[in-house]
Structure formats: structure tokens, C-alpha cells
Amino acid sequence: MTRWSHAGGIAITLSALCCGSAVGQAVLPHDSACIAPLAYYPLDALEVGGDDHGVPVLGTYERISPDGRFILRSYSGARVGKVSLMELPESTGQVKIFRTPLANEAFPVQGTWRYLVDVNGEHYRLNAILLQQASARPLFKGGMTGFYAAASELTSSIDASATPKALASARQIILIRSLSWPQNADPDTQGVGPLQLATIAVEDDGQSARVVRRSGPTFICGGRTPVDGNVYALPMLSVDGTEFSAIPQVPRSGRPSMRVYGLAPQGDADAHPCDLRADLGLSPSKAVSGFARGGQAAWLAYSDLGYVYVHDRERQQTFRMDHGRHRVLASAFPGLTRDGRVIYGATWRECADAACPEQAGYVVADPYQSEAWRAYWRSRGEPMPKACITQAEVAAERADFARLHNLPR
Numbered sequence: 001m002t003r004w005s006h007a008g009g010i011a012i013t014l015s016a017l018c019c020g021s022a023v024g025q026a027v028l029p030h031d032s033a034c035i036a037p038l039a040y041y042p043l044d045a046l047e048v049g050g051d052d053h054g055v056p057v058l059g060t061y062e063r064i065s066p067d068g069r070f071i072l073r074s075y076s077g078a079r080v081g082k083v084s085l086m087e088l089p090e091s092t093g094q095v096k097i098f099r100t101p102l103a104n105e106a107f108p109v110q111g112t113w114r115y116l117v118d119v120n121g122e123h124y125r126l127n128a129i130l131l132q133q134a135s136a137r138p139l140f141k142g143g144m145t146g147f148y149a150a151a152s153e154l155t156s157s158i159d160a161s162a163t164p165k166a167l168a169s170a171r172q173i174i175l176i177r178s179l180s181w182p183q184n185a186d187p188d189t190q191g192v193g194p195l196q197l198a199t200i201a202v203e204d205d206g207q208s209a210r211v212v213r214r215s216g217p218t219f220i221c222g223g224r225t226p227v228d229g230n231v232y233a234l235p236m237l238s239v240d241g242t243e244f245s246a247i248p249q250v251p252r253s254g255r256p257s258m259r260v261y262g263l264a265p266q267g268d269a270d271a272h273p274c275d276l277r278a279d280l281g282l283s284p285s286k287a288v289s290g291f292a293r294g295g296q297a298a299w300l301a302y303s304d305l306g307y308v309y310v311h312d313r314e315r316q317q318t319f320r321m322d323h324g325r326h327r328v329l330a331s332a333f334p335g336l337t338r339d340g341r342v343i344y345g346a347t348w349r350e351c352a353d354a355a356c357p358e359q360a361g362y363v364v365a366d367p368y369q370s371e372a373w374r375a376y377w378r379s380r381g382e383p384m385p386k387a388c389i390t391q392a393e394v395a396a397e398r399a400d401f402a403r404l405h406n407l408p409r
Contacts, residue, residue: 032390032392033390033391033392034366034369034387034388034389034390034391035341035364035366035388035389035390035391035394036364036366037322037324037365037366037369037370037388038322038323038324038325038363038364038365038366039363039364040324040325040348040359040361040362040363041088041089041095041361041362041363041364042056042359042360042361043056043058043095043359043360043361043362044056045057047079047080047097048076048077048079048080048097049077049078049079049080053358055347055358055359055360056359056360056361057076057077057360058073058331058332058345058346058347058360058361059071059073059074059075059076059084059332059345060074060075060331060332061073061074061075061104061105061332061333062074062332062333062335062344062345063107063108063333063335064334064335064336064337064343065108065113065337065401066111066112066113066239066291066337066338066397066401067337067338067339067394067397067398067400067401067402068088068335068337068339068341068343068364068394068397068398069087069088069398069401070085070086070087070088070113070126071085071086071087071088071335071343071345071362072085072106072107072108072116073085073086073345074104074105074106075104080097080099081099081100081134082102082103082104083100083102083103083104083106084097084098084099084100085097085098085100085129085130086098086362088343088362088364090395090398090409095361095362098129098130098133099133099134100116100124100129100133100134100136101118101124101129101134101135101136102116102118102119102124102129103118103119103120104119104147105119105147105148105149106118106119107149107150107151108126108151109123109151109152109153109176110150110151110152110153110237110238110239110240110241111152111153111154111155111239111240111241112153112404113126113401113405114126114153114174114204114404114405115139115176116129117143117149117151117178118138119145119146119147119149120141120145121141121142121143121144121145122138122140122141123138123139123140123141123142123143123202123209124136124137124138124139125139125405126405127405127406127407130407139208139209139210140202140209140210140211141211142176142200142202142211142214143176143178143198143200144178144179144180144196144198144217145180146180148180148181148235149178149179149180150178150179150180150235150236150237151176151177151178151179151237152176152177152178152237152238152239152240152241153174153175153176153241154175154176154177154199154240154241154242154265154266155240155241155265171203171204171205172203172204172205173201173202173203173204173212174201174202174203174204174209175199175200175201175202175266176199176200176201176202177197177198177199177237177241177263178197178198178199178200178237179195179196179197179235179237179244180195180196180217180235181194181195181196181232181235194219194221194230194231194232195219195220195221195232195235195244195246196216196217196218196219196220197216197217197218197220197263197272198214198215198216198217198218199214199215199216200213200214200215201213201214220263220272220274221261221272221274223273223274224248224261224274226252227251227252227253228248228251228252228259229248229249229250229251229252231248231249231250232246232247232248232249233246233247233249233256234246234247234258234285234286234287236286236287236288236289237289238289238298239289239290239291239298240291240292241263242262242263242264242265243260243261243262243263243277243289243298244260244261244263245258245259245260245261245286245287245288245289245300246258246259246261247259247283255283256283257279257280257281257282257283258279258280258282258283258284258287258302259276259278259279259280260276260277260278260279260287260300260313261274261275261276261277262274262275262277277297277313278297278300278311278313280300280302280311280318282304284302284303284304284309285302285303285304285333286302286333287300287301287302287311288300288301288302288333288334288335288336289336290310290336290337290338290340291336291337291338293340296313296314297313297314298313298336299311299312299313299336299340299367300313300336301334301335301336301342302333302334303330303331303332303333303334303344306328306329306330307320307321307323307330308320308321308330308334308342308344308363308365309321310336310342310367317376319367319370319372319373319376320370320372321342321365321367321370321372322365322370322371322372323348325348325349325350326348326349326350326351326352326356327347327348327349327358328346328347328348328363329346329347329348330344330345330346330363331344331345331346331347331360332344332345337397338397339389339393339394339396339397340366340367340368340389340393341364341365341366341367341389341394342364342365342366342367343362343363343364343365344362344363344365345360345361345362345363346360346361346362346363347359347360348360348363366388366389368384368386368387368388368389369387369388
């Protein structure tokens with residue numbers, strides 16, 4: 001495994017603690033071999049700080065990179081700064097910690113992680129923070145600001161080299177859509193209100209970047225007021241910026257529940273239909289979108305009462321992730337990688353004995369090897385359409401992400 005050698009990075013030695021292979025799984029060639037159903041990466045309290053019981057502290061707001069390699073973690077604690085980047089190893093090895101110049105609840109531009117965004121709207125390159133850590137400088141400022149914001153790179157971002165003006169500069173135009181809602185001084189109502197969207201167009205040549213067009217912020221979903229009211233909580237933008245999940249707080253009919261709404265691929269706020277596309281029927285934590293694959297709607301991941309779930313929108317089925325260890329309690333928000341893995345922070349014990357030391361760190365789960373997924377297909381008497389995520393799929397995503405960001409593998 002290639003290791004980072006940047007000065008100042010904190011390394012935590014660990015082993016991936018994995019459960020056994022899936023029942024009945026045949027021995028496959030390396031490229032087709034399944035990843036472990038579950039892998040555990042404990043943190044060290046001496047490095048990240050510990051709570052009153054000596055258990056390593058976890059962030060309370062975490063976002064997962066598309067390849068599952070990095071975790072952007074807010075409320076990291078005094079030892080590693082307000083916001084840190086955690087780098088998970090490719091298999092076994094070390095978790096590395098990088099300090100950042102970002103403030104709590106900073107967020108990535110989803111889809112690519114091309115930029116990491118501070119709550120004041122400043123955009124940083126991921127590789128600049130990895131190299132320079134807290135000394136990294138922003139490229140530009142724009143989009144939605146404040147806590148409870150999210151951003152995604154629209155897949156309709158265009159290559160400006162198609163235009164005569166850009167032929168000389170070979171610059172790319174990146175379209176970034178951001179979602180938030182008004183901030184106020186009342187802590188009891190922070191993060192609850194009508195939704196706003198803004199879009200910026202960024203000209204980027206790989207070295208410098210600047211905002212060349214802005215649209216918004218503009219309130220959206222006014223047409224849904226007769227059905228959902230105009231007050232939402234826990235909104236989260238999809239990775240491609242064409243959907244969002246949120247809980248209407250005072251729906252005109254029914255109870256508040258996590259729902260998914262559609263947005264126009266491009267266009268002004270008036271063009272956004274906010275059409276209802278899914279309703280989970282319950283009110284968990286934020287529902288985080290995965291990546292749409294094979295023309296099917298993207299899965300959702302969320303945590304509830306210490307467990308982590310994925311929701312298959314095509315089948316309208318929800319699958320609970322296995323725990324494997326003892327007394328596993330999920331923390332913060334899970335994330336879905338492009339290849340389908342679920343990654344989340346958690347605490348756990350290695351044995352059932354209450355005297356067994358509690359650990360904290362990150363869990364990587366393959367939903368296709370979960371008992372819930374397999375039981376569903378057994379109940380239908382049908383073969384599983386997918387038995388596992390393969391090592392080759394994970395390696396390919398890691399390589400693509402490293403290539404995009406000019407990172408060592």
C-alpha cells in the first residue's frame with residue numbers, strides 16, 4: 001500500500017477486523033473476490049482524544065468520499081482541530097489524520113469531492129488540504145453559506161474547450177448546486193425552515209479557479225406548500241444535485257416522514273418541480289444519497305436507534321446492516337460509496353463481556369452480504385442480483401478518485 005508522506009500527518013496503527021466470508025461463497029479469482037462483509041477500523045484515544053471513559057471521540061457530522069477513502073469529520077476535538085480528514089487504509093494498515101483550515105459543518109462538493117467547502121463559502125481543493133493541511137488556502141468563495149448546507153457537482157458540468165473562447169485556455173466549467181435554509185438565532189429551530197438553492201459556475205484550469213456565474217439563492221418547493229407545508233428539516237442534496245431528501249415538519253396530511261423530492265437537472269428555482277419520488281414512512285436521521293447505478297434510483301443510507309440501514313428505492317425495501325461486533329452503536333451519518341459500501345462511525349466491543357473495553361472508529365459494510373439482503377431474496381425464492389461488492393470494484397473506484405485528484409494510491 002502506498003502511504004502518504006506529508007509532514008505533520010498523524011498516523012494510527014490498526015488492523016482491519018473482518019468478519020468471515022459469506023455463507024456458501026465459492027472461492028473466486030482475485031478480481032472477482034468479495035470484500036469482507038464488515039471491516040472495523042478503531043481509533044486511538046491518545047491520537048484523537050478520549051471521552052470521560054477513555055473511548056476515542058468521534059465526529060458528530062461526517063461525510064464519506066465517493067471511493068470510501070476519506071472521511072470529512074466535524075467536531076473532531078481539540079487534539080486534531082475542529083474539522084479533520086481521516087484517510088482509511090486500502091485494506092489493513094494505518095488510518096491517517098489530516099488537519100484542515102475548515103470550520104465545523106464544512107462539507108464536500110458531492111459527486112467528485114473536487115472541492116471542500118467552509119461554512120463561509122470558501123472552496124478548497126482536496127489535495128491542497130492533504131498536502132498543506134491547516135495552511136491550505138481557498139481558491140474562491142461562493143454558493144450557500146452557514147451551517148446545514150450541502151453542495152453537489154452537477155453532471156451537466158461542461159467542458160469549456162468546446163467553445164472558441166476556451167480553446168486557448170483549455171478551462172473547464174464546473175456547475176455546483178448548493179442547498180440550505182435560513183439561519184436564525186434560536187437554537188431550537190436551527191435547521192428547520194423553507195429551502196433555498198443556489199448555483200455557481202466555476203471556471204477551473206486545474207491550477208486556479210474562479211466563479212464566472214451565480215444564480216440564487218432562491219426559495220424552492222413553493223408548489224408543495226398545500227401538501228407538505230413550507231417547513232422542512234434535515235435536508236440533504238443527492239450526489240448529482242438532482243434530488244434532495246428532507247422531512248416536512250407540518251404536512252397538511254399524514255405525519256412527518258423522510259421523503260425524497262426531485263429537482264431539475266439545470267434551470268432556475270422556478271423550474272424545480274420538487275416532485276415526490278419516495279417516502280420512507282418514518283423520521284430517522286438524515287437520509288444520505290448513494291450513486292445511481294444501471295438506470296435505477298440511488299439507494300439511501302440512514303441511521304436510527306444505533307443501527308444503520310440502506311433503502312432500495314426500486315424495490316421499496318429497507319435492509320439493516322449487520323453488526324458483527326458486540327454492542328455496536330452507530331454515530332453521526334453513514335455514507336454510501338460509488339461502489340455501494342456503507343461507511344459510518346461507531347462504538348463497539350470486541351466481546352460480550354461488559355468488562356471488554358469499548359472501542360470507537362469506523363465500520364465499512366457490504367450491504368449485499370448482509371443477512372437482511374440475503375433473507376429478502378430467500379423469501380422470494382430468487383437468486384440475488386448481486387452477491388457482494390468485489391475487491392476489483394473497490395480498487396477501481398480508489399484508482400479513479402486518486403487520478404481525478406492527483407493523489408498517490
